[in-house]
Amino acid sequence: MPTIHLPIRQLVEFLLRTGSIDSRFTGFDRANEGARIHRRLQKAAGEGYAAEVFLTAEREMDGIAFALEGRADGIFTDEAGTVVIDEIKTTAIPTEEMQEDMNPCHWAQGMVYGAIYAQQNGLKQLDVRLTYYQIDTDEITRYTRHFTAGELEEFLCGLLRQYVPWAQRQLTWADARSASLQALRFPFPAYRPGQRALAGEIYRACAAGKTEHKGGTRLFCQAPTGIGKTMSALFPALKAIGEGKGEKLFYLTARNTTQAAAEDALQRLHAGAPGLALRSVTLTAKEKACLCKDADGHPSCLPEVCPYAKGYFDRVKNALASLLDGPPQFSRAALEETARQFTVCPFELGLDLSQWCDVVIGDYNYLFDPVVRLHRFFDSAGDWLFLIDEAHNLPDRARAMYSAQFSKSSLTEAKRALGKGKSPLKAALTRADKAFLETRKQTAEQGGTAFLQELPAELLKPLHALQAPLQDWLEQNPDAEAHAQLLDLYFAVQDITRAAERYDEHFVTQLSAYGSDLILQLLCLDPSAFVDASLACGRAAALFSATLTPPGYYRSVLGCPDARAVALESPFPQEHLGLYCLPGISTRYKDREASIPAVSDALAALAGGKVGNYLAFFPSYAYLRAVWEDFSARYPAISTLVQESGLDDGARAVFLARFAPDPAQTLLGFGVMGGIFGEGVDLVGDRLIGCAIVGVGLPQVNPRQEILRRYYDEHSGSGFDYAYRYPGMNKVLQAAGRVIRTAEDKGVVLLLDDRFARSEYTRLFPRHWRHLKYLNGTEQLKEELAAFW
16 A cells, blocks of 8 residues: 655645745744744643654555654643643734634644544543743743544544545656656766766665665765766666655755756756656745845735735645646746746745655755755755755855854944934844944954954843844834834844854854944854754765865865765866966966966967967956956957956856857956856857966965864864865866866866976866976967967
């Protein structure tokens, strides 16, 4: 008999939840505050109160076996000897407005727990109690209902009967998916060199699961551009799912371009296997997906303002049914079309749809970010497979996710926005502002920047004290002109206080005084423990990129010290890449001004080798601009294009459009290493035939990088490598990887810096760089280029 595994809360909310999405301020951090209140009430209940009781049960309905599981907040026996199931809920609803039936889901959850507990313990009757905790007044309101075991069992069976059509849909799909994936064939006539090896590594990791490591199997794959990493990762993971070695696949990326690559690979699989039963959804950030934005362009998730939020839960099941009965690939456009048809929020629709999909494509933050992560999947471990694309981006992204900052100016501006007059909020703002002012003066006297190992209690204490009056004001003044500004302040306070809760020896505090402002930053230096905990939510994780050198660095920083790491050979003919270095040039900061003419001459020699499109990558905008000014003055015949800072998607597309195929004249683009053109750009064929890498890409020396260097010096003795050399070489290798994208491409890479000849850098070169030639100057470079072309 087929079995459906079903969390009790999911069952209840799917069937019984009604009403609207409402993102208005509710006065507290629901998840964290609710959990704290639960623990407080459970502890106060005394010794006979069993808290967080895990319950499992099996039920059969219409030929389907349901494996139910959930956690009752509390179970106890009252003075009359009656067993009571206690469901604790926090609420912002005023006590006088509370009603016993205000949320059917709350009763239903308790009643299902009651049915299971009564059956397992041979009880003929029991009570279900709802305990509501009013978060503003700390008042507790309780409602109790008496049930026979038969009534509770009948209620549970009724819910399962309602769910049967959805369960049948799920089971039918699961059978079709398994058959489809077992029959699925690689969508190309043959594997490219290295592609089968990569696919084999990922399949073995997915198959091993948690058998060798309780946190799941971890794999690092360095696969050069051109192997076809996306398909090489997706195909074996899907084959593993078809064999029951994984329930759902999460394909996580740092950029929209790699999300599109995953969508394209899945489309190719569908094209090669018509009728393939494989559902995928691409999750888009709320800001981009929203169909109802306010005057400032932000989502306005209020039922009185947004028709897609109003009554969302009343209509979402019809929207889901429509999607599930249609084509199985759910892109942003497909979600938007259905959202408009059924008048539901496309962002929330994507999240709800993800529970019915086999592949979920989205940003890193859906797994790793402590606030944004998909709690419906990752609050507990599951049989999930994680494919982490462009994983070289994850260390910096993870550090940013677990860090937080707060500025004194937000307090000053909030006081100004409130206007004249006294209030508890203004008094709290003044106290916090005064604390920040005092610390700003001290920091300025210390040179403007200070680092602390301990949390600054003198700043965090007034921020904690600010929360209650800020909450009260936001609740009492929903239509005030300053509401949006003070809501931003509230979220900033929440962000910094949350970061303070997870603060430990992996963090450091940075204080920076700028004029009248003070910036407080809680910086996560080492995200390894957090990344490890996130990956442990799944069965297996494969982290892959063209640049994961050295592997020990990534395994350490990403919390996978025992993970297997493999590096695959480039599939392209070595003779297609001309690789040269001019080690007579120093691009160190102290030598940059003197190096400008030599760099310009080298770029002119590179661009003069053959008519075509070229890119030159620099370590900073200032250095880029200085060389560009010299180059354009001395070599005006060569057209140039300069990357400006802060380009949006449209400007990025315009820049790349200049790199057209079959150009009639040479174009030299000037870009920044590690920027939007230094990776994730696919200029195939003669759209790009060469690039120059100016410098070794070291991050700018600043107090924060020095703290990072010091941290890793103390922990591994490799501080400079971890803070500077490895991240820098990663940017170098990513930029160089723009040139050869397919087996037919031919191009040149020019390295400009004497450090590229030193062993501490050459040991980081990929194996397909073994033919690198060191040249004496631009004249020899011209000769080599003439011979190459």
